[in-house]
Amino acid sequence: MSRGAVRGGGAVLLFLLVWEIAARxxxxxxxxxxxxxxxxxGWARWLSGALQWDVLMSASRLxxxxxxxxxxxxxxxxxxxxxxxxxxILEPLVQFLRFIPPIAWLTPVLIWFGIGExxxxxxxxxxxxxxxxxxxxxxxxxxxxxxxxxxxxFGAGSWETFRHVRLPATVPWILGGMRIGMGNSFQTLIVxxxxxxxxxxxxxxxxxxxxxxxxxxxxxxxxxxxxxxxADSAFRAATRRMxxxxxxxx
Amino acid sequence: xxxIAFREVGFRYGEREDAGNSILRGLDLEISRGTxxxxxxxxxxxxxxxxxxxxxxEAPRSGSVLVEGRPVQQPGMDRVVIFQGDDSLYPxxxxxxxxxxxxxxxxxxxxxRRSRAEAWLARxxxxxxxxxxxxxxxxxMKQRIQIARALVCDAPVLLMDEPFGALxxxxxxxxxxxxVDICAGSGATVLFITHDIxxxxxxxxxxxxxxxxxxxxxxxxxxxxxxxxxxxxxxEFAAVYDRIxxxxxxxxxxxxxxxxxx
Ligand SMILES: Nc1ncnc2c1ncn2[C@@H]1O[C@H](COP(=O)(O)OP(=O)(O)OP(=O)(O)O)[C@@H](O)[C@H]1O
Ligand SMILES: [Mg+2]
Numbered sequence: 064m065s066r067g068a069v070r071g072g073g074a075v076l077l078f079l080l081v082w083e084i085a086a087r088x089x090x091x092x093x094x095x096x097x098x099x100x101x102x103x104x105g106w107a108r109w110l111s112g113a114l115q116w117d118v119l120m121s122a123s124r125l126x127x128x129x130x131x132x133x134x135x136x137x138x139x140x141x142x143x144x145x146x147x148x149x150x151x152i153l154e155p156l157v158q159f160l161r162f163i164p165p166i167a168w169l170t171p172v173l174i175w176f177g178i179g180e181x182x183x184x185x186x187x188x189x190x191x192x193x194x195x196x197x198x199x200x201x202x203x204x205x206x207x208x209x210x211x212x213x214x215x216x217f218g219a220g221s222w223e224t225f226r227h228v229r230l231p232a233t234v235p236w237i238l239g240g241m242r243i244g245m246g247n248s249f250q251t252l253i254v255x256x257x258x259x260x261x262x263x264x265x266x267x268x269x270x271x272x273x274x275x276x277x278x279x280x281x282x283x284x285x286x287x288x289x290x291x292x293x294a295d296s297a298f299r300a301a302t303r304r305m306x307x308x309x310x311x312x313x
Numbered sequence: 314x315x316x317i318a319f320r321e322v323g324f325r326y327g328e329r330e331d332a333g334n335s336i337l338r339g340l341d342l343e344i345s346r347g348t349x350x351x352x353x354x355x356x357x358x359x360x361x362x363x364x365x366x367x368x369x370x371e372a373p374r375s376g377s378v379l380v381e382g383r384p385v386q387q388p389g390m391d392r393v394v395i396f397q398g399d400d401s402l403y404p405x406x407x408x409x410x411x412x413x414x415x416x417x418x419x420x421x422x423x424x425x426r427r428s429r430a431e432a433w434l435a436r437x438x439x440x441x442x443x444x445x446x447x448x449x450x451x452x453x454m455k456q457r458i459q460i461a462r463a464l465v466c467d468a469p470v471l472l473m474d475e476p477f478g479a480l481x482x483x484x485x486x487x488x489x490x491x492x493v494d495i496c497a498g499s500g501a502t503v504l505f506i507t508h509d510i511x512x513x514x515x516x517x518x519x520x521x522x523x524x525x526x527x528x529x530x531x532x533x534x535x536x537x538x539x540x541x542x543x544x545x546x547x548x549e550f551a552a553v554y555d556r557i558x559x560x561x562x563x564x565x566x567x568x569x570x571x572x573x574x575x
Contacts, residue, residue: 209401212370215388217466218418227414231405308405308446 096278101285104278118286120262124180125248125294128187132248133241136192140199140240144233145225154200161197165190165251169258178259183252190251194244195237202236203229234309238302242313245298249291264290314382315343316502317367317470321376324362336362338528340376342521346469349496349503351513353557354523355565360506361397363523364472367504368394380470390415392470393463397478399455402447402462408454409434409443412461433461437491453484460488464495471496471503477512489515493541510557514550515543522560525567533560 079098086097096104108114143150165186176182210232214224256265264286271279299313319342325335336359344350354360365371366378369388378385380392388394393415394401402411412430421429434443437457447455456476463471477485489512496503496516507513513520520535535557539549 207400209396209398210403212368212388212394213396213401213414215370216368216390216392216394217415217462218390223418227417228403231403234405308407310404310446310448 093275093277096281101278101281104276105282105285108279108282114267114282114286117262117264117267117283118290120260121252121256121264121287122290122294124183124187124252124256124263125245125290127180127184128248128252129191129241129245131184132188132191132193132244133195135188136195136240136244137199137237139192140196140203140233140237141230143196143200144203144229150200157196157200161193165193165247166254169255173259178261182259183255186251186255187248190248191241191244194247195240198236198240198243199233202233205232205236207232231309234306235311238306238309238311242295242298245294246291249287253287316346316348316381317344317504318342318379319363319366319376320379322363322366322373322378323375324359324366324371324373333527335528336526337373338530340530342531344502344504344519346502347500349505349516349518351505351507351517351520352523353507353510353513353520353561354529355525355561355568356508357568358523358526358564359529360523361474364394364474364504364506367470368392368472390419390466391468392472393466393468395456395459395463395471395473395476397474397476399447399452399459402455402458404447407444407446408439408450408458411447411458412465415462415466429465430461433465434458436464436495437461451484453480453488456480456488460492460495464499469501471501471505473503473505475506475508478508485509485512490542492516497541510554510561511545511550513557514539514553515545520557522557522564525564525571532564 082095083097083099086092086095086100092100105114139153143153168186168189172182172185176185207228210228211224214228219227252263253265253268256263257269260266264283267286268280268283271277271283299311303311303313319340322337322340323335324337324340327334340359340363342363352360352363362371366373367380367385369385369392385392403414406414409427409430412433413426416426416429431440431443434440437460439454439457439461442450442454447458450458459476477488480488493516503516505513505516514537517535517537520537521531522533522535523529524532535553537553539547539553544550
């Protein structure tokens with residue numbers, strides 16, 4: 064393990080230790096439960112199988128929405144990048160939609176899709192699509208005068224310039240958009256699960272509050288953090304390997 | 314008819330028509346086939362602009378830029394460019410793949426692309442760095458990739474805009490000598506821009522000195538018939554250097570005075 068990772072792990076342990084002490088000495092469990100109490104609650108939920116179920120529900124919603132949103136966002140971004148007229152026609156629409164937070168669509172989505180899985184998939188797909196699309200467009204907007212000139216000098220037509228010069232330059236932007244999209248998807252997911260779901264980590268948090276189980280709330284919160292770290296690390300490791308030559312900044 | 318000709322070329326950026334906005338005015342310049350032509354001139358006089366016109370990146374506002382009597386319409390593989398700086402290399406391609414790029418655009422098969430690109434990489438001394446990416450190479454190595462990428466095209470015309478400008482004096486000297494060797498065999502016609510009079514004398518068959526702008530044109534030309542390889546320490550070298558220095562120095566002085574006044 065690297066020195067940075069050891070230090071980072073140390074910081075987390077120290078944070079948990081301070082929290083444990085503060086929780087035991089200052090706060091009542093109903094306000095701030097100790098990490099040990101949260102772990103015990105998490106373990107109990109694990110043994111009953113309830114925790115796995117919530118994680119699985121949240122993770123599957125994220126996976127479906129993330130995959131669909133990444134594909135759709137990259138497809139639209141590349142379409143806009145390859146065909147300027149498409150971009151001119153559709154970009155105003157994108158600019159119009161970009162300030163609407165995905166969660167604002169929750170109510171109409173509930174009306175259209177009900178509280179089943181489809182509604183969450185739609186919301187997360189929308190969240191991811193937007194981030195990937197906007198980032199891809201930003202990538203295409205970057206000017207590389209000499210690269211473009213070299214392409215013309217060395218005989219690239221407009222399709223070849225797109226395929227061999229503009230597209231590769233945009234790959235890191237597409238992947239960066241996917242990473243941001245995944246982060247934003249967690250927000251969308253948790254709110255959607257709190258407001259319109261019977262399962263999932265968001266629902267676990269909200270339900271625990273209703274049942275006055277502060278420990279349960281924190282199990283849900285910690286579950287989100289762990290799920291997020293795992294998903295992001297997996298994404299980073301996979302893309303680093305697959306897109307080595309693009310020198311991703313992670 | 315000369316191989317390359319600038320005839321009464323006028324150019325300005327933007328639409329303002331006043332004399333102060335004119336970059337080139339009435340530029341006449343001829344380069345015969347196989348000539349290594351070096352363009353000198355004070356900073357900002359329009360050397361790069363002239364090269365861009367010949368490359369086809371810009372179009373003249375008046376007059377014409379001709380290759381074999383035909384006006385330049387657009388960039389093309391008959392006039393390859395070695396760019397100033399290394400922004401034109403593709404960072405996601407290895408040294409070898411960068412050199413293969415023009416061959417790929419020509420539609421050559423993988424095997425032929427590879428063997429031709431490898432031959433040129435070896436020629437510029439990068440045989441052992443073929444699999445490296447540009448960011449893993451030094452500035453001098455990156456310029457060598459550019460040279461290989463341009464020469465792999467077998468183009469009749471090479472355009473070079475201060476290709477060694479950003480390099481240290483040692484590397485620069487080495488690359489100058491290599492370029493002399495490479496060009497001697499190729500028969501290519503070269504337009505080469507530099508600020509370095511010594512570099513000009515080492516390389517050139519003919520040297521043009523441009524006037525300070527705005528509205529720049531050619532001020533003077535020098536035919537160099539010193540035998541090659543040229544010796545930087547010889548008396549003849551010093552004499553030519555001195556003549557060019559006097560012509561160029563006057564123009565540089567004008568720019569300096571103007572900037573001091575402003
Ligand atoms: N894209 C541009 N838009 C407007 N003005 C420009 C542009 N490019 C260059 N110029 C101006 O045109 C003039 C000539 O520029 P050019 O780059 O051709 O000079 P140069 O002789 O190559 O100078 P240097 O030796 O410093 O490279 C300069 O005054 C410059 O400010
Ligand atoms: Mg210049």
